Amino acid sequence: MVRFENVGMRYGAGPEVLRDISLHLEPGSFHFLTGASGAGKSSLLKLVYLAERPSRGLISLFGREIATTPRREMPALRRRIGVVFQDFRLIEHLSAFDNVALPLRVAGVSEPQIAEHVTELLTWVGLADHLQARPATLSGGQQQRVAIARAVIGRPSLLVADEPTGNVDEDLAYRLMRLFEELNKLGTTLVVASHNETLVDRFDQPRLHLEHGELSLQPAPSKGKR
Amino acid sequence: MLRRRLDLPLDRDGSGRFLPWIVALMVYLSSLALAGTLVVREVLERWDQGLRGTVTVELPAAPASGKDDGAVELALKLLRAAPGVISAEPLDTKRTAQLLAPWLGADVDLSELPVPRLIDLRVEPASVDLPALAQRIKAAIPGAELDDHRRWLDRVIRTGLALQAVAFAIVMLVGAAAVLAVVFATRTGLAVHHAVVEVLHLIGARDGYIARQFEWHALRLGIEGGIVGLVLAGLTVAGVTAAAERVGAIDDTARLLPLVEAPLYEWALLLLLPVAAGLIAMITARITVLRALSRMP
Numbered sequence: 001m002v003r004f005e006n007v008g009m010r011y012g013a014g015p016e017v018l019r020d021i022s023l024h025l026e027p028g029s030f031h032f033l034t035g036a037s038g039a040g041k042s043s044l045l046k047l048v049y050l051a052e053r054p055s056r057g058l059i060s061l062f063g064r065e066i067a068t069t070p071r072r073e074m075p076a077l078r079r080r081i082g083v084v085f086q087d088f089r090l091i092e093h094l095s096a097f098d099n100v101a102l103p104l105r106v107a108g109v110s111e112p113q114i115a116e117h118v119t120e121l122l123t124w125v126g127l128a129d130h131l132q133a134r135p136a137t138l139s140g141g142q143q144q145r146v147a148i149a150r151a152v153i154g155r156p157s158l159l160v161a162d163e164p165t166g167n168v169d170e171d172l173a174y175r176l177m178r179l180f181e182e183l184n185k186l187g188t189t190l191v192v193a194s195h196n197e198t199l200v201d202r203f204d205q206p207r208l209h210l211e212h213g214e215l216s217l218q219p220a221p222s223k224g225k226r
Numbered sequence: 227m228l229r230r231r232l233d234l235p236l237d238r239d240g241s242g243r244f245l246p247w248i249v250a251l252m253v254y255l256s257s258l259a260l261a262g263t264l265v266v267r268e269v270l271e272r273w274d275q276g277l278r279g280t281v282t283v284e285l286p287a288a289p290a291s292g293k294d295d296g297a298v299e300l301a302l303k304l305l306r307a308a309p310g311v312i313s314a315e316p317l318d319t320k321r322t323a324q325l326l327a328p329w330l331g332a333d334v335d336l337s338e339l340p341v342p343r344l345i346d347l348r349v350e351p352a353s354v355d356l357p358a359l360a361q362r363i364k365a366a367i368p369g370a371e372l373d374d375h376r377r378w379l380d381r382v383i384r385t386g387l388a389l390q391a392v393a394f395a396i397v398m399l400v401g402a403a404a405v406l407a408v409v410f411a412t413r414t415g416l417a418v419h420h421a422v423v424e425v426l427h428l429i430g431a432r433d434g435y436i437a438r439q440f441e442w443h444a445l446r447l448g449i450e451g452g453i454v455g456l457v458l459a460g461l462t463v464a465g466v467t468a469a470a471e472r473v474g475a476i477d478d479t480a481r482l483l484p485l486v487e488a489p490l491y492e493w494a495l496l497l498l499l500p501v502a503a504g505l506i507a508m509i510t511a512r513i514t515v516l517r518a519l520s521r522m523p
Contacts, residue, residue, distance in 0.1 A: 094233065
């Protein structure tokens with residue numbers, strides 16, 4: 001699903017923020033990405049969701065080597081990846097419905113199908129009464145759910161979430177993680193970045209731990225702490 | 227008009243606020259330049275058609291003694307007998323005086339001046355052999371000249387063509403300025419909406435999908451500005467014509483008739499200027515956005 005081989009990354013002429021990253025994520029796996037603030041979690045996720053290119057090393061997604069994939073084929077790859085951004089990145093002038101509908105619209109899905117799927121998903125995340133609400137009128141938790149709905153509406157093979165619980169209370173954070181577990185059970189591969197060790201400890205998933213730009217794999221706890 | 231659902235709030239930012247006015251100014255200047263070109267061309271064609279088939283035969287001035295030397299009669303006889311000649315009529319003294327009045331004044335007695343005698347010749351251009359006719363006239367009447375007005379008309383046509391070239395250059399320059407304005411407006415729009423553009427890019431939107439958002443916006447602004455410019459140009463032409471008529475600067479024959487009588491496709495060309503402005507804005511926006519997106523990973 002995701003393979004990194006000796007990947008390094010730097011922004012411009014700056015120092016390397018990621019060094020010699022090698023990892024292999026199997027289809028259907030669920031990994032937490034942990035590390036202190038500034039350890040490079042967001043940079044690693046940007047490489048996974050194709051927002052940045054590595055300065056060295058090889059990245060393969062869905063069996064395709066990214067460096068040799070023609071640019072015109074990249075949108076199709078990106079549609080197989082759902083992203084929950086740290087700051088949600090909802091489009092302010094669009095309603096919750098239209099924000100969630102975006103991935104389907106860019107993929108050319110028909111409007112009747114969009115209406116059906118988006119309404120169904122927003123109802124599932126508890127926002128049936130807020131279909132036409134603008135993001136600014138929604139609470140942090142509601143915005144979070146819209147962002148997650150937008151990330152999963154296209155039924156991605158890989159879901160990447162960057163600090164998805166950073167702006168919500170502990171109870172909602174736990175429920176969001178449970179939602180990710182449900183999605184994982186449906187076959188979606190997940191990588192969830194979080195610096196909330198307490199929250200991550202409550203789940204039985206392996207961790208990718210980043211420290212000073214270097215990655216280590218910590219296996220899943222033998223027993224859940226939920 | 228032309229409103230469609232956009233993922234980018236291009237209508238609400240300032241990036242394109244002045245674009246319609248810039249396009250309006252461009253279309254205004256282009257319309258005036260093109261209208262001027264149409265008028266010049268129509269006038270030249272009228273003169274060309276009016277003078278085609280007309281020839282002036284110029285005979286030396288009558289002898290100072292006032293005695294008829296028979297040159298006019300001889301010339302008329304020769305001319306009327308030539309193939310392709312429809313009519314040959316001498317200009318009488320009164321008509322000659324009218325022609326010379328702008329230079330000599332209305333009160334001059336031409337009998338005291340060595341004024342050439344003129345014959346107005348109407349010919350069938352296809353069947354008359356003017357060089358041969360000129361040779362025959364010169365042989366029969368030394369000093370006689372045959373003028374088909376070509377030399378004068380050619381100079382006027384060259385001047386007209388130069389004016390058309392200048393007008394064309396103005397339209398091209400104005401078009402280039404409009405393209406630059408659209409490029410800057412589009413780049414500003416891209417900068418203002420960078421975050422949204424990035425989200426669209428990351429959720430798998432093709433470059434063409436994002437570019438279309440800017441294209442439609444630019445097309446609408448271009449057409450709106452173009453219509454304003456065309457209307458203002460129409461009002462200007464009408465206003466200038468009315469003012470010129472009021473002060474007597476032009477007479478009935480020099481009004482907008484050449485423009486009104488221009489072929490339909492030339493009128494259509496003027497009316498299509500707003501559409502052309504919209505299309506130029508649309509294509510420019512598309513190229514600008516695609517180039518910017520090509521720099522994204």
